[in-house]
Amino acid sequence: MSDSRALAIEYLKQQRLLGGDSVILPGGWADGQTxxxxxxxxxxxxxxAVPPMRPSAHPPAxxxxxxxxGDLFANDPIQRTASLEDIATxxxxxxKCKLCEGRTNTVPGEGPATARLVVIGEGxxxxxxxxxxxxxxxxxxLLTKILEAIKLPRDQVYICNIVKCRPPENxxxxxxxxxxxxxxxxxxxxxxxxxxxxxxxxxxxQSLLSTKQSLGxxxxxxxxxxxxxxxxxxxxxxxLRNPNWKRPTWDDVRIAARLLDN
Ligand code: SF4
Numbered sequence: 001m002s003d004s005r006a007l008a009i010e011y012l013k014q015q016r017l018l019g020g021d022s023v024i025l026p027g028g029w030a031d032g033q034t035x036x037x038x039x040x041x042x043x044x045x046x047x048x049a050v051p052p053m054r055p056s057a058h059p060p061a062x063x064x065x066x067x068x069x070g071d072l073f074a075n076d077p078i079q080r081t082a083s084l085e086d087i088a089t090x091x092x093x094x095x096k097c098k099l100c101e102g103r104t105n106t107v108p109g110e111g112p113a114t115a116r117l118v119v120i121g122e123g124x125x126x127x128x129x130x131x132x133x134x135x136x137x138x139x140x141x142l143l144t145k146i147l148e149a150i151k152l153p154r155d156q157v158y159i160c161n162i163v164k165c166r167p168p169e170n171x172x173x174x175x176x177x178x179x180x181x182x183x184x185x186x187x188x189x190x191x192x193x194x195x196x197x198x199x200x201x202x203x204x205x206q207s208l209l210s211t212k213q214s215l216g217x218x219x220x221x222x223x224x225x226x227x228x229x230x231x232x233x234x235x236x237x238x239x240l241r242n243p244n245w246k247r248p249t250w251d252d253v254r255i256a257a258r259l260l261d262n
Contacts, residue, residue, distance in 0.1 A: 195229075
């Protein structure tokens, strides 16, 4: 080994003792040696074969090697439903929020799975709770007339609510009750695939569109829920209390009718 190489090795050793970074010499030494006897001896022997990697049947606890395969929601019973009847069965047994405590019947919704229009209200009232049907009583009769005015028989429309159990004393559904119940509505909309959604009342509109905007600012325009056009208007029960809202409601319903005709 030349003097210059011996000096260089000595210099690098000093640098390493002083905390310097490792140095990799390109191409190694000209004579195939590293300058360190233990390495040089090992380099003279053939390298041992690398054993093949075998997947461990039992990975260490707490470490995930692979993301779960398939659909993350595959075990969600709501997502596994294949029909509106399946959803109604789940709703009948549901106790996910405190509204289950005071209900007489659940009110899942009614109408054909092929409906082009879905009407969504707030929640069941007294008559709905007693019958298990949405939009019955005077508000329901008014809805039937509104639909007939755009030449849409009620039995061709899917009608449901944001919450499927009656809030006590007809109070507004609370945030946690809406959050617990919305997955049923989402699945109903996935199965029906309507051409247009008519959200009636502030609770229906705000819950579906995830907004706090007032009904007044949401109506008279077209929104979208997962690509489906949504028209917002007053709830028939509100129209019974305030007939002045019939005219703007008619304007909104005609927007929905035009979208259906397109
Ligand atoms: S309102 Fe909806 S989430 Fe609450 S108990 Fe009834 S079905 Fe279940």
